[in-house]
Amino acid sequence: MTLNKSKGLNVGSFINSHSRKRIYDLHKVYETIKTDIIIKIYTVISSTESSGNKTLI
Incomplete structure (x- = not known):
């Protein structure tokens, strides 16, 4: 009885850790x-800003 219980717990904890890893x-x-x-957006903004500054000067 206790052997089966511990086996069940091991399987349960294994499944739990596996799903946690997937998450x-x-x-x-x-x-x-x-x-x-974020990097792409920042690159676009900085490139448009630099070109905008050139036209202002």
């Missing part, structure tokens, strides 16, 4: 995409 991986992917988008 963490998804979060990492999301963070990477977000950073990439």
